[in-house]
Amino acid sequence: SQQGEEDPQALSIQEGENATMNCSYKTSINNLQWYRQNSGRGLVHLILIRSNEREKHSGRLRVTLDTSKKSSSLLITASRAADTASYFCATADRYNFNKFYFGSGTKLNVKP
Amino acid sequence: NAGVMQNPRHLVRRRGQEARLRCSPMKGHSHVYWYRQLPEEGLKFMVYLQKENIIDESGMPKERFSAEFPKEGPSILRIQQVVRGDSAAYFCASSPILAGDETQYFGPGTRLLVL
Numbered sequence: 001s002q003q004g005e006e007d008p009q010a011l012s013i014q015e016g017e018n019a020t021m022n023c024s025y026k027t028s029i030n031n032l033q034w035y036r037q038n039s040g041r042g043l044v045h046l047i048l049i050r051s052n053e054r055e056k057h058s059g060r061l062r063v064t065l066d067t068s069k070k071s072s073s074l075l076i077t078a079s080r081a082a083d084t085a086s087y088f089c090a091t092a093d094r095y096n097f098n099k100f101y102f103g104s105g106t107k108l109n110v111k112p
Numbered sequence: 113n114a115g116v117m118q119n120p121r122h123l124v125r126r127r128g129q130e131a132r133l134r135c136s137p138m139k140g141h142s143h144v145y146w147y148r149q150l151p152e153e154g155l156k157f158m159v160y161l162q163k164e165n166i167i168d169e170s171g172m173p174k175e176r177f178s179a180e181f182p183k184e185g186p187s188i189l190r191i192q193q194v195v196r197g198d199s200a201a202y203f204c205a206s207s208p209i210l211a212g213d214e215t216q217y218f219g220p221g222t223r224l225l226v227l
Contacts (some may be wrong), residue, residue, distance in 0.1 A: 017133075018225075027129070031214055031223070032158070033215065033216070039178075040223075041220060042203060042218045042220040042221050043155070043203065043205075043218040045215055045216075045217065045218075048214070048215055069181075086123055088154055088155070090155075092214055098143060098145070098157075098160055098167070098168070098207070098214065099157055099160060099168060099170075100145070100147075100157060100216060101157065102147075102154035102155040103154050104152070104153050104154045105153075105154055
């Protein structure tokens with residue numbers, strides 16, 4: 001299975017702290033994407049990083065990708081209570097990049 | 113530009129009934145994907161369709177499940193003779209025809225409850 005796996009499964013921090021989530025996968029990928037899901041809602045796309053990129057920023061988000069270790073990390077800086085959600089990484093197969101594999105997610109709780 | 117639309121948002125069926133889930137992709141998107149999410153789990157790929165074509169249905173159960181994306185109208189995921197194990201959230205995503213932009217945009221999901 002190529003499924004990405006997030007680590008930790010759950011993370012609880014205080015508002016203002018940074019949150020780091022990790023994702024590992026098993027095979028060659030075309031790109032890796034991070035999504036957020038608020039409880040009972042759909043997925044919101046956060047950021048896409050391609051296999052030839054090492055780092056990407058978007059606002060308070062920073063994503064890194066290490067293809068040699070088959071891992072990625074998502075850093076949320078200066079977290080807010082509104083960041084409370086589940087975060088999923090999704091990998092797109094290198095040869096069939098329309099098919100996404102999702103991990104089971106990291107549940108982030110940001111306490112005000 | 114409206115996002116991906118799914119309806120109904122909630123669907124309750126008794127065992128043995130049929131469930132029909134609808135998905136309207138974003139305007140200009142011709143690729144549709146269906147995923148299933150069980151409680152406390154990630155999304156599992158089911159099927160990928162383009163207009164009038166099933167491209168990849170490797171994640172679809174062999175029986176009772178079918179999907180279509182007709183030339184006109186929404187994509188339909190159909191589950192016949194539902195069982196309790198079909199209870200889940202079903203998400204549809206779409207992506208543009210533009211090569212190189214592989215982001216999938218997700219709808220709000222349909223939560224199916226089988227009694």
